[in-house]
Amino acid sequence: MQSVPERLDLTVPIVLAPMAGGVGTPAMVAAVSQGGGLGSVGAAYLTSEQITTQGQAVRAQTDRPFAVNLFAPLPVPTVSAEQVDAACAELAPFHASLGLPAPSLPEQVQEDFEAQFAAVVALRPAVCSFAFGRLFPAQLAQLHGAGILSVGTATSVTEAQVLEADGVDAVVVQGSAAGGHRGGWQEDALADTVALTRAAVEVVRIPVIAAGGLMSAADVRAVLDAGAALAQCGTAFLLADEAGTSATYRAALTAGGETVLTTAFSGRSARGLANAVSREVHAPLPYPHQNALTRPLRTAGAAAGRADVLSLWAGTGYAQATTGPAVSILARLTP
Ligand SMILES: Cc1cc2nc3c(=O)[nH]c(=O)nc-3n(C[C@H](O)[C@H](O)[C@H](O)COP(=O)(O)O)c2cc1C
Structure with a gap:
């Protein structure tokens, strides 16, 4: 069976973390995907029209695979x-x-998830990742039917097991060092990223994507050695030229x-x-x-x-973030 990097034809084992709120621009997503990693559009706060426009903007700059990320709908x-x-x-x-x-x-108080999800399915990115909870079986089936890989987010081994049982194709495990929102929905293990990765790969069979505090090639190497299929980095890209991070x-x-x-x-x-x-x-x-x-x-x-x-x-490692083109940051993170 092909591994996730092989299925996505990645040449670099790095996912640009989805960063909603303007940081993750289409230009940065495209730069990382074009560089052989997996760029992610942080679409949680976008309207369905904006999802379509941003997806098209990524596609105008690269024909490589990318992800679109949503926040799973929660009862208000x-x-x-x-x-x-x-x-x-x-x-x-x-x-x-x-x-x-x-x-x-x-x-x-909340975006229209149904409309966002429909826009993602119509866009057909290679991957749809989500945080804050679970998708309904019918939604996962829709992604599969459209040939879109589904990736959930867990902050503990238990959540990773629930997502695997739901039928997702891969799971992000988020350690406590991570910048941005905690992506889980149950009690947060607030774990060390390498330890959480090691614990997760022992119990789930789907590929594990490690996130949280990965700021150098050595950090990325450590999670791959712990069994992760890919490393997801957000804070490392906050100062990239293409990032939407304000002055x-x-x-x-x-x-x-x-x-x-x-x-x-x-x-x-x-x-x-x-x-x-x-x-x-x-x-x-x-x-x-x-x-x-x-x-x-x-x-x-x-x-x-x-x-x-x-x-x-910002994640705990933010002082190690460097400026420059996203593709140079990607190269610096590649073990
Ligand atoms: C500015 C910023 C925005 C983020 N927005 C999202 C998001 O929209 N969806 C999501 O799943 N994760 C989001 N995250 C969390 C990342 O997916 C990832 O867990 C985190 O960046 C990894 O840790 P690091 O920041 O130390 O690299 C965000 C992180 C940052 C720094």
Whole structure:
């Protein structure tokens, strides 16, 4: 049987992590795929039209395989008026400092997953990866029927086993060092990436893709030696020329500081550089409400160059991220 890199015709055992929110541009996705790795479009916050447009933009630059990533749809939790008031009160001073109207929860707090998923199926990328949960059997069947490999995300061995039983083609195991959101849906093992990889390959038969803190060729070699089929790297590409990382975000990464796991921005735990929002927001709404609630603040903060209110997602290894073309970063990561 062919291995995943063989099925995808990869010459480099590296996946560019999907990075929703503008960092993972079509140009960067195409550069990594063209370089022999697997680029991923972070499509979780895109409309179905934007998914189609970005997919076409990747295809205009390369005919190599790429992935499109979504957040699996979760039941939207009910929140009380008191919870909303408390969360709004915490954000109010930040809004005031930017001259924004007082925070309020919009009616639609989550993207239209059905429409996003239909756009992915119609686009037919080589891979559809997803985080935050499981897909329904009918959705996995649709991907298989369209010849699209499915890749789920696990933060523990148990989640990897559930995804394997669901019938996914491969699983990303995400160690605690990873930048961005925690991709699982059950209790998070917050494990060391190499240890989690080793534990996962012992119990699942599908290919394991290791993610979290992989910043050098030696890091990539370590997870391959632990049994991973591929290494997924996000933070290593944050300073790439083609990345959509804003000047403010780039400056914050260069300035340094500690990374923390915070629920302040979205209501789900995610790793990023500590700032005023991660320090001062203590009563966030559950995901996806808080994500919707903080969107105007993040948008205005980006326009105003205010690093104190942006979600500066970064893995623990961010100080090792280098500038330059994505293909050079890919070469630097290749063992
Ligand atoms: C800026 C940023 C955005 C991310 N967005 C997503 C996403 O949309 N979907 C996803 O599955 N993972 C996302 N991740 C997590 C990555 O898939 C991956 O687990 C992580 O980047 C690996 O750790 P590293 O950042 O230390 O390389 C994101 C990571 C970063 C840094």
